[in-house]
Amino acid sequence: MSRIAIITGASSGIGAEFSRQLFSSHDELWLIGRREEKLNQLASELRSRSEVRVIVKILDLSDPHVIENLASLVESESGLETLVNNAGYAEDGQFNIVDWQKHHDLMTVHVDATLRLSHSALKVMTAKGRGSIINVSSVASFVPTPNSTLYGASKSFIRSFSEALAIENKDNEIRIQALCPGFTITDFHEKLGLNPDKFYKKRGMIRSWTSEYVVAESLKDLNKGKVVSVPGWNYKLMVMLLRRLPITLLLWMLGRGDATHRYSE
Numbered sequence: 001m002s003r004i005a006i007i008t009g010a011s012s013g014i015g016a017e018f019s020r021q022l023f024s025s026h027d028e029l030w031l032i033g034r035r036e037e038k039l040n041q042l043a044s045e046l047r048s049r050s051e052v053r054v055i056v057k058i059l060d061l062s063d064p065h066v067i068e069n070l071a072s073l074v075e076s077e078s079g080l081e082t083l084v085n086n087a088g089y090a091e092d093g094q095f096n097i098v099d100w101q102k103h104h105d106l107m108t109v110h111v112d113a114t115l116r117l118s119h120s121a122l123k124v125m126t127a128k129g130r131g132s133i134i135n136v137s138s139v140a141s142f143v144p145t146p147n148s149t150l151y152g153a154s155k156s157f158i159r160s161f162s163e164a165l166a167i168e169n170k171d172n173e174i175r176i177q178a179l180c181p182g183f184t185i186t187d188f189h190e191k192l193g194l195n196p197d198k199f200y201k202k203r204g205m206i207r208s209w210t211s212e213y214v215v216a217e218s219l220k221d222l223n224k225g226k227v228v229s230v231p232g233w234n235y236k237l238m239v240m241l242l243r244r245l246p247i248t249l250l251l252w253m254l255g256r257g258d259a260t261h262r263y264s265e
């Protein structure tokens with residue numbers, strides 16, 4: 001039986017890299033996204049490197065009908081080994097200023113697609129008794145993210161959901177991971193209008209990592225059975241602090257000290 005890996009948001013960045021690093025351990029890859037040219041380019045690259053079957057699916061995961069159709073397909077694939085719920089992006093702007101439709105689309109891509117596809121995948125994996133689901137969260141899941149309000153909120157949801165699933169599946173061979181990258185060099189920040197040459201730092205606490213490194217760390221952690229994967233020493237340290245520090249101190253560190261009175265008794 002074919003071993004199938006399904007990767008959402010495979011057209012660039014972390015998702016494209018998951019496709020590159022998973023293809024040698026699978027017989028069939030489904031690459032999902034909206035940018036047809038990029039997906040076809042990646043598919044050709046992978047096909048030229050091995051016999052792996054690569055299926056490109058041009059899908060917009062902000063459409064609930066598209067998610068529903070994809071979920072039905074996933075459920076019928078008994079060879080499903082790995083699902084990577086990676087598609088995602090951020091919106092810039094205060095919650096009440098950003099259009100409601102934009103909020104709705106982001107929540108559909110981050111939350112609905114992740115939940116629905118995980119639900120279908122788990123039916124297949126439970127019947128087989130094994131499989132892996134990687135849900136891409138973020139270091140931002142540990143802090144409030146004002147002006148990208150639903151980004152941090154949805155990534156917290158994804159992390160909490162994945163941690164609960166991992167506990168539900170603790171006694172079987174189904175591995176669940178919440179991948180929590182910090183700044184990673186992809187198309188993500190350019191889409192937000194940031195200049196990659198200036199934005200990405202090579203040193204210090206907010207240094208950025210490559211998607212090659214982030215995905216390699218995620219897969220290493222998956223093999224070790226680690227539920228929350230935080231690639232990079234700097235972000236591991238940051239998350240350790242974020243989990244222990246009082247919110248008022250965190251706000252000062254984030255340059256939001258003027259909001260601490262909102263947390264006082």
Ligand SMILES: NC(=O)c1ccc[n+]([C@@H]2O[C@H](COP(=O)([O-])OP(=O)(O)OC[C@H]3O[C@@H](n4cnc5c(N)ncnc54)[C@H](OP(=O)(O)O)[C@@H]3O)[C@@H](O)[C@H]2O)c1
Binds near residue numbers: 011087090180191
């Ligand atoms: N880069 C970072 O610093 C960072 C840090 C923490 C977490 N993350 C998370 O990592 C994941 C991947 O992001 P990235 O950094 O690799 O950025 P990226 O290069 O911009 O990739 C984002 C992927 O999501 C897909 N996507 C977005 N909206 C979609 C939609 N409506 N339907 C289908 N696919 C959609 C994009 O595909 P199309 O445009 O082709 O549709 C693209 O393949 C995201 O969930 C992001 O939140 C990134």
